[in-house]
Amino acid sequence: MGGYGDVQMIDENGLRVDGRGPADLRPVSIETGVIPVADGSARVTWGSNHAVAAVYGPMEAHPRKIQRQDRAVLDVRYNMAPFSTTDRMRPGFNRRSREISKVTADALESVVLLEMYPRSKIRIEIEILTAEAGTRCVGLTAASVALAHAGIPMTDMVVSVASGKINDVVVCDLNKEEDNYGEADLPMGILPNTGELVFLQMDGDLSPAEFQEAWDYNMEAALVVHQIMVDALKGGDA
Amino acid sequence: MAIPLVPQLLRAHLAELAENDQRHDGRARWDSRETELELGVLQNAEGSAKVRMGDTIVYAGVKFQIMTPYPDRPNQGGLMCSAEIRPVAGRNWEPGPPSPESIELGRVVDRGIRESGCIDVDDLCIIPGEKAWQVILDLFAISDDGNLFDAFALAGIAALKTAMLPEVKFEMSDADRPLPVSKTPTMCSYHKVGGRFVYDADGKEELGGDERIHITLGDDGHVHSLQKGLKGIFTADEFAEIMEHAQGRCEELRQMILRAEG
Numbered sequence: 001m002g003g004y005g006d007v008q009m010i011d012e013n014g015l016r017v018d019g020r021g022p023a024d025l026r027p028v029s030i031e032t033g034v035i036p037v038a039d040g041s042a043r044v045t046w047g048s049n050h051a052v053a054a055v056y057g058p059m060e061a062h063p064r065k066i067q068r069q070d071r072a073v074l075d076v077r078y079n080m081a082p083f084s085t086t087d088r089m090r091p092g093f094n095r096r097s098r099e100i101s102k103v104t105a106d107a108l109e110s111v112v113l114l115e116m117y118p119r120s121k122i123r124i125e126i127e128i129l130t131a132e133a134g135t136r137c138v139g140l141t142a143a144s145v146a147l148a149h150a151g152i153p154m155t156d157m158v159v160s161v162a163s164g165k166i167n168d169v170v171v172c173d174l175n176k177e178e179d180n181y182g183e184a185d186l187p188m189g190i191l192p193n194t195g196e197l198v199f200l201q202m203d204g205d206l207s208p209a210e211f212q213e214a215w216d217y218n219m220e221a222a223l224v225v226h227q228i229m230v231d232a233l234k235g236g237d238a
Numbered sequence: 239m240a241i242p243l244v245p246q247l248l249r250a251h252l253a254e255l256a257e258n259d260q261r262h263d264g265r266a267r268w269d270s271r272e273t274e275l276e277l278g279v280l281q282n283a284e285g286s287a288k289v290r291m292g293d294t295i296v297y298a299g300v301k302f303q304i305m306t307p308y309p310d311r312p313n314q315g316g317l318m319c320s321a322e323i324r325p326v327a328g329r330n331w332e333p334g335p336p337s338p339e340s341i342e343l344g345r346v347v348d349r350g351i352r353e354s355g356c357i358d359v360d361d362l363c364i365i366p367g368e369k370a371w372q373v374i375l376d377l378f379a380i381s382d383d384g385n386l387f388d389a390f391a392l393a394g395i396a397a398l399k400t401a402m403l404p405e406v407k408f409e410m411s412d413a414d415r416p417l418p419v420s421k422t423p424t425m426c427s428y429h430k431v432g433g434r435f436v437y438d439a440d441g442k443e444e445l446g447g448d449e450r451i452h453i454t455l456g457d458d459g460h461v462h463s464l465q466k467g468l469k470g471i472f473t474a475d476e477f478a479e480i481m482e483h484a485q486g487r488c489e490e491l492r493q494m495i496l497r498a499e500g
Binding site for chain 2: 034035036037050052054056077079082083084086087091092123125127129130131
């Protein structure tokens with residue numbers, strides 16, 4: 001969090017810089033089958049965020065030392081394209097993308113029925129083509145749709161949303177300015193059918209009441225996004 | 239890139255088709271796949287394009303940085319072109335430092351654009367010897383079904399032609415101005431499949447084929463870059479034949495870019 005608490009981001013009518021009310025999501029649209037050579041794929045545009053995810057596998061896990069006798073391993077990579085940010089992003093892994101890849105894998109391993117594919121590997125590739133705050137959430141959501149599109153069995157799809165706080169107001173689905181200047185950020189990965197969580201991070205400063213409000217915003221938003229995910233999968237390939 | 243096993247059955251199948259002057263997807267020898275070009279598709283890039291050729295899909299994005307001019311060229315800015323084929327693009331592409339294949343891709347596209355002289359590097363100088371614009375063209379594949387070269391070259395020059403110098407962001411003036419790009423070099427690639435060259439090979443033809451030749455031509459039909467890749471021998475007659483096709487097809491691709499620009 002930038003901690004620039006004096007930047008005014010909520011106007012006198014309670015509206016945010018992009019005209020949303022505190023509880024409103026940015027526009028979300030999802031399309032499947034956008035990477036024809038992959039076994040499953042999805043494109044998610046979420047506000048100005050633009051992410052694609054591809055799934056390859058299940059396939060033979062090699063080198064053999066990574067194989068697990070009783071289950072599949074997930075090989076998850078989150079990456080930002082060099083032109084995805086305002087200042088060019090130097091290609092290659094950095095500490096941030098490694099951490100996000102790891103927590104994304106941790107989230108997805110909690111829902112994919114790994115024991116159905118012993119000794120195999122499922123590759124999940126998340127590429128952020130345009131970044132506008134909340135890319136880890138958009139990436140995780142895209143990966144869930146791509147897994148479903150690939151026909152990989154899961155207990156549920158993960159929906160990921162981040163709410164937070166700006167000018168002491170708790171708001172749903174932070175945009176870029178709110179992420180930069182806000183006081184808190186709470187990204188969650190939610191299983192919409194049960195309300196359980198598989199991914200949780202937070203940074204900033206929230207009172208217990210504010211935390212609960214942000215939590216509830218995420219839960220409500222997850223149901224909205226889940227419906228868009230289901231519709232995209234039912235709509236078939238683009 | 240992991241070198242996949244080359245199925246001998248595929249090679250034999252492609253050779254048999256070639257004897258009857260056929261291709262596995264029904265195209266004639268010089269036919270391209272359906273090619274689509276979209277401009278301005280990446281919101282955080284200063285210029286961008288997306289190209290789809292069959293199941294091959296690539297993006298090109300232009301970003302700008304301020305550089306110190308090279309001591310021997312104090313009045314010039316620079317162009318940097320790099321291709322990245324991340325594992326998202328196909329099951330044989332692996333993570334890690336750039337592979338020789340992706341470096342070759344970036345460099346061949348770079349040469350075609352650079353040598354055509356389409357970018358006036360003198361115009362990119364801001365303060366001689368101190369400050370100049372560096373144009374960075376990033377080529378990014380999300381789906382590789384063969385012939386990334388032509389897809390990258392098409393997306394690359396189209397992205398440059400739509401790029402705006404971000405003078406406002408860098409506090410140099412009140413308005414951004416278009417990057418001056420005076421020419422439209424285009425590339426055509428040919429793969430030897432079943433003993434004869436074909437245009438715009440797809441993934442299967444690349445897998446079961448032999449050497450490839452890439453030709454970049456300028457607006458006036460002048461040659462700006464050539465590259466022969468992979469193991470194989472070709473004759474002067476074969477080269478003359480593909481060069482003749484390239485003269486026509488490069489012009490068609492150029493017209494496609496000009497139409498998209500509107």
